Amino acid sequence: MAREWDEEYDVVVVGSAGGALTCAYLSAHAGLSTAVVEKTSRVGGMAAYSGAALWLPGTQVQRREGVDDSTDAARTYLRALLGEDNAEKREAFLAEAPALVRRLEDDPALAFRHQVFPDYYERPGRVPGGRSVIPADLDPGELGDLLHLVRPPVDRDRAGQGNDTAVPLAGGRALIARLLLAYHRTGNGTVRTHTRMEELVTEGDRVTGIVATGRDGRRLRVRGRRGVLLAGGGFEHNDALRRDHGVPGDAAWSMAPAGTNTGEPLTAALALGAATDLLDEAWLCPGLVMPDGQPAFVCGLTGGLVVDAHGARYANESLPYDRFGRQMAADPARIPSHVVFDDRTGGRFPGVALPPPGEAAPHLAAGTLARADTLQELADLIRVPAKALTATVERFNAFADSGADEDFGRERDEYGHWFGEPVLQPVRKPPYYAARLILSDLGTKGGLVTDAAGRVRRADGTAIAGLYAAGNTSASFTGSRYPGPGMPIGTSMVFGALAAKDLIGREPHRLSAVG
Known part of the structure; x- marks a missing residue:
């Protein structure tokens, strides 16, 4: 026809x-x-x-x-x-x-x-x-x-x-x-x-x-x-x-x-x-929540640690983004997660993200970033158990001091080192910050x-x-x-x-x- x-x-x-x-x-x-x-x-x-x-x-x-x-x-x-x-x-x-x-x-x-x-x-x-x-x-x-x-x-x-x-x-x-x-x-x-x-x-x-x-x-x-x-x-x-x-x-x-x-x-x-x-598959990645509510693609961290709703680490934070995204997807308690870091960056996100996260002030005003003088106060702000968060950070700091992440081997792979040295940095300098992470993707x-x-x-x-x-x-x-x-x-x-x-x-x- x-x-x-x-x-x-x-x-x-x-x-x-x-x-x-x-x-x-x-x-x-x-x-x-x-x-x-x-x-x-x-x-x-x-x-x-x-x-x-x-x-x-x-x-x-x-x-x-x-x-x-x-x-x-x-x-x-x-x-x-x-x-x-x-x-x-x-x-x-x-x-x-x-x-x-x-x-x-x-x-x-x-x-x-x-x-x-x-x-x-x-x-x-x-x-x-x-x-x-x-x-x-x-x-x-x-x-x-x-x-x-x-x-x-x-x-x-x-x-x-x-x-x-x-x-x-x-x-x-x-x-x-x-x-x-x-x-x-x-x-x-x-x-x-x-x-x-x-x-x-x-x-x-x-x-x-x-x-x-x-x-x-x-x-x-x-x-x-x-x-x-x-x-x-x-x-x-x-x-x-x-x-x-x-x-x-x-x-x-x-x-x-x-x-x-x-x-x-x-x-x-x-x-x-x-x-x-x-x-059922996607090219996954962690997404940093921006002040406008949209995600920024996080491809690597240069500091801090990531915790779930229980205040616990669950993976090597320096994994390639898709691999870390799959760790997030494995448990509902990991969405959202939080990147916990200290004042060595002046409140700026300790990682590489697109679009660039920028200064802390807009994030603090929008509630996508929390700041507190103590870990206990920070835990209350992000609604995770204070005792667990404090213990997690103390354990992480001990790994940073020794240079070896005994839980997840964060220092071992080439990918993590590509974004900056050292891979492991202690989180001890108040005030403390927590940036919100959700599970994003680069497409199905x-x-x-x-x-x-x-x-x-x-x-x-x-x-x-x-x-x-x-x-x-x-x-x-x-x-x-x-x-x-x-x-x-x-x-x-x-x-x-x-x-x-x-x-x-x-x-x-x-x-x-x-x-």
């Missing part, structure tokens, strides 16, 4: 973060007309808020900067951590990562460098100092009129401000800006913001486009002659889906930008019989089951022709583990690239429904 389309392209990409823009750029660079469909007014999603460490092992970036990394070392590390689950996707990821970086750096708009940032587990194949690469900073002037499309830093975005034109774009904003610039320069790419994807359109058993709603409320039918990539994030801002699937935390506590990631791409694919996995990590080419599968293992997924719209091949910094964005980019390779290499009539 003939279809009436409002717009037609070779490739339609739903979403605008790392994996989406990687697929869009590679498709457009190959000469395919491509549309990026973004629900909000800005591109970049959660990736724009990130530091954009990319877990892309064995690339030319590591080699030219003298980092002792290789594809074989990364394979050893992933096998030791994940076993043989999803081996096909693991091998596809490992093979494609170096090739992808090489292709991207062939474009003058795209440049990367190594950044020291340790892997998150002590396993064979771990690289001292880490193997992450990050995008080079970018002068805002190079973007011209495209700058207004790039999502600002989290603090400015939450305040309704745009990008600072006097400050180079760094981290996630540099990644998004560079990919956007490269995409724009192909001459084959369109970006459509304020456009919410709602349904997938099929002809026979093949996906040929989407139905979306534009800013004016008008429904649009957008054709993707070769296929559609769903890379519009997870469903972390959807309370009902989180509750239905048992995802830890709360939609209000997610770090994802407001108005994003409510699960429409997932729901649309489910209507076509797509298989799913890991729907369960979603559509895909194959090594990024094609969405049904429960029987066959592929839904013309439909691809990447990033948090798809189920991560790392399962419940978070191997290292930049794994979410790195894998999203790689599987976005693999989807592009499949889209570029096949004419519509040659697409097979069998994976």
Whole structure:
């Protein structure tokens, strides 16, 4: 039956973060007309808020900067951590990562460098100092009129401000800006913001486009002659889906930008019989409650200790954030928790958080930070048993004096030392402070089951022709583990690239429904 389309392209990409823009750029660079469909007014999603460490092992970036990394070392590390689950996707990821970086750096708009940032587990194949690469900073002037499309830093975005034109774009904003610039320069790419994807359109058993709603409320039918990539994030801002699937935390506590990631791409694919996995999983992290009630992503502590509702420690506070988040999720008494510290910081939060926590005064006024002259008074303010809190701090101080955390080994791992020395500092200098921690996340990590080419599968293992997924719209091949910094964005980019390779290499009539 003939279809009436409002717009037609070779490739339609739903979403605008790392994996989406990687697929869009590679498709457009190959000469395919491509549309990026973004629900909000800005591109970049959660990736724009990130530091954009990319877990892309064995690339030319590591080699030219003298980092002792290789594809074989990364394979050893992933096998030791994940076993043989999803081996096909693991091998596809490992093979494609170096090739992808090489292709991207062939474009003058795209440049990367190594950044020291340790892997998150002590396993064979771990690289001292880490193997992450990050995008080079970018002068805002190079973007011209495209700058207004790039999502600002989290603090400015939450305040309704745009990008600072006097400050180079760094981290996630540099990644998004560079990919956007490269995409724009192909001459084959369109970006459509304020456009919410709602349904997938099929002809026979093949996906040929989407139905979306534009800013004016008008429904649009957008054709993707070769296929559609769903890379519009997870469903972390959807309370009902989180509750239905048992995802830890709360939609209000997610770090994802407001108005994003409510699960429409997932729901649309489910209507076509797509298989799913890991729907109860998320990329977890502790969240420091800010004066406006929103969370700040805590990626590491430089002092203090963390206690639960019983006034007790329950984990190594210097664990990588996802691992600490999983410790929080294991017991309701740990949400909220409190970071207890003393006046050596002048009341400033003793850790690295995004957005930066700032001075103590706004937190004290908002009640997100407590201050007292004694531990007993502090315990009353945060409603934990005073005797237990005092004993916990005294025990911790003894560990700090000796340099060895006998309960949780906080001083032992490379990750904890990366944020500052010493890892263990006594808490003895009044006044004392307690900052509130909740369980936040960087997005859900369960979603559509895909194959090594990024094609969405049904429960029987066959592929839904013309439909691809990447990033948090798809189920991560790392399962419940978070191997290292930049794994979410790195894998999203790689599987976005693999989807592009499949889209570029096949004419519509040659697409097979069998994976």
